[in-house]
Amino acid sequence: MIEILNPAELARARGAGTLVATILQTLRTRSTVGTNLLDIDQWAQAMIVDAxxxxxxxxxxxxxxxxxxxxxxxxxxxxxVLHGKPRDYRLADGDLLTLDLAVSLDGIAADSAISFVVGGTQPAESLAMIETTERALRAGIAAARPGARIGDISHAIGAVLSAAGYPINTEFGGHGIGSTMHQDPHVPNTGRPGRGFTLRPGLLLALEPWVMVDTAELVTDADGWTLRSATGCRTAHSEHTIAITDGEPEILTLPTPA
Structure with a gap:
């Protein structure tokens, strides 16, 4: 299913996006050395319910x-890197943490993810990988103009990731979003320009470049959900929900400036 939102639905999408961005930034501030992942989950629950x-x-x-x-x-x-199920684990100095959150508010969903390093130890390789996914996300957003195609977005994202030397997995990527979290079209993190669904105003997309240092292969944890790099290398993931407009795309999950 591919949904095209009307102006009233788009207004509600902005509210959902703002909520997701606010929760993620609050959780980022609270996620320090010694924080338990289960506490992060409980904080997220409380903020979602309160809203x-x-x-x-x-x-x-x-x-x-x-x-x-x-x-x-x-x-x-x-x-x-993906679908990380919260567990009884306390964050250590230098851990690379990805928080991925999707909520529905007034019938419209928004989805976003951030990666960051916890504590004072900031490994250069991890920071470079995070920065690459953020840069790829910006490139994908810039390509999301009315009349462009999904392949144009995928190509823009993949060009940044490939130039930085990262293997690209196409099994999981971006997606349409609206009254439900996951919709068509699928937005791979690499692709051929000029191919795929034509973008039109009112379409919402969740774009999410993610990479692993030295592999494109995933393995599933014993919990049945958490996807990890097959080699044990570190990973990073950045995501925004955007709306296609008559001109530049609108980022719905952008944090409000302090």
Whole structure:
């Protein structure tokens, strides 16, 4: 299903995007050395409930997962990159943490992810990888103009990731979003320009470049959800929900300046 939102629905999408961005930035501030991943999940739950929103994750049960996800946020540490199921783990100095959050507010969903290094130890390789995913995300957003195609976005993202030397996995990528979290079209993190669905105003997309240092192969944790790099290398993931407009794309999950 591909949804095209009307102006009233787009206004509600802005509210959902602002909420997601606010929660993620609050959790980033709270995620320090010694913080338990289960506490992050509880904080996310409290902020979602207080806002009158609904989690897109807690009852999420797609074919690739093992039963309902059962948590309110994805917390991926170091070699974990996607669908990181919160567990009893306390963050250590130098850990690379990815927080991925999707909520629905007033019937419209928004989805975003941030990666950052915890504590005072900031490994250069990890920082470079995070910066590359952020730069690839900006490139993908810049390509998201009305009349362009999904392949144009994928090509823009993939060009940045490939130039930095990272292998690219195309099994998981960006996606359409609207009244539900995951919709068509699929937005791979590399592709051929001029191919795929034609972008039009009112379309919402969640773009999410993610990479692993030295592999494109994923393995699934024993929890049935958490996806890790096959080699144990570190990973990074950046994501925004955007709206296609008559001109430049609108980033719905951009943090509000302090």
């Amino acid at each position: 009158g929103a609904q989690s897109c994750y807690v009852d999420y049960a797609p074919a690739f997962g093992r039963g309902p996800f059962g948590h309110y946020i994805c917390t991926a540490v170091n070699d974990a």
